[in-house]
Amino acid sequence: MPRWSRSNPLALAVLxxxxxxxxxxxxxxxxxRARAKEQSVRLNYGSLSAVxxxxxxxxxxxxxxxxxxxxxxxxxxxxxxxxxxxxxxxxLTELIGTPTKEYPAFMAxxxxxxxxxxxxxxxxxxxxxETLTMKLVAMRGAMQAARDAGxxxxxELESEYEERVVTAELSFVKALVGEMAxxxxxxxxxxxxxxxxxxxxxxxxxxxxxxxx
Numbered sequence: 001m002p003r004w005s006r007s008n009p010l011a012l013a014v015l016x017x018x019x020x021x022x023x024x025x026x027x028x029x030x031x032x033r034a035r036a037k038e039q040s041v042r043l044n045y046g047s048l049s050a051v052x053x054x055x056x057x058x059x060x061x062x063x064x065x066x067x068x069x070x071x072x073x074x075x076x077x078x079x080x081x082x083x084x085x086x087x088x089x090x091x092l093t094e095l096i097g098t099p100t101k102e103y104p105a106f107m108a109x110x111x112x113x114x115x116x117x118x119x120x121x122x123x124x125x126x127x128x129x130e131t132l133t134m135k136l137v138a139m140r141g142a143m144q145a146a147r148d149a150g151x152x153x154x155x156e157l158e159s160e161y162e163e164r165v166v167t168a169e170l171s172f173v174k175a176l177v178g179e180m181a182x183x184x185x186x187x188x189x190x191x192x193x194x195x196x197x198x199x200x201x202x203x204x205x206x207x208x209x210x211x212x213x
Contacts, residue, residue, distance in 0.1 A: 004058055006091050009041045011051045015060060015080060015088040022064055024075035025052050040158045052078065060084030106169070114191050122180045125173055132170040139163050 006012075017028045025048055032043055055061045061078045080088070106128075113121055143163065146156050153160070179185035 006094070008051060010043060010047060011055060012088065012091050012095075013037060013041045013043075014048070014051055014055060015084055015091075018061055018078055018080040019085060019088055022077050022079035024067055024077045025049060026075060028052075035155075039162075055084065058083075058087075060087050114194055117195050118180065118188065118191050122177065125177050125180070129170060129173045129177060132166055132173065136163065136166055136170065139166065 013032055014028055017023055017031050023031065026045075029043065029045055029048055032038060032041065037043070052061070056063070056078070059081060061080055061084050063076050064079050065077050066074045067077050116124070139159065140163065143156060143159055146159075176185070180188065
């Protein structure tokens with residue numbers, strides 16, 4: 001049997017839902033959507049079915065019976081096992097306590113930014129700043145609405161974390177836009193040279209080594 005991989009947060013979401021009470025997969029999806037968890041966990045019913053099947057094969061959950069509601073198809077109800085509860089606790093503890101290297105798409109774009117014309121890159125960064133600004137307004141409005149509704153902060157921590165991450169990103173992008181616009185970004189002239197027909201990449205060599213641990 002292939003080694004279990006903790007790479008899909010949707011599997012953890014299923015375990016957490018079933019830790020609360022037995023559910024059928026459709027109820028799991030309804031619960032996650034009702035709690036807006038699709039904002040932090042990629043969710044679609046097709047992948048959910050595959051995740052449930054995988055968790056059952058690993059012995060983390062088990063079927064306890066079937067349920068029929070009205071004219072809807074019969075659905076299988078699952079509950080978490082003792083092994084599943086242990087896996088959920090270990091996995092969640094690892095996620096919270098152990099930082100891991102992530103590969104955000106924006107970071108990848110920044111790493112290859114000199115391949116763009118500087119003016120085109122500046123225009124793209126300005127668009128990103130505008131989009132992030134609007135996103136922050138919407139996020140903060142939703143967070144305030146949750147507070148006004150009396151939702152305890154413990155249930156909004158992921159939104160609070162995302163708001164701070166987006167705020168930091170917006171600050172970075174605005175600063176970068178400012179340095180590019182006023183010409184103070186270190187290496188900007190070399191970047192512009194990269195885009196000329198006279199530039200020969202064979203004439204430029206960079207050597208960079210990470211410090212040894």
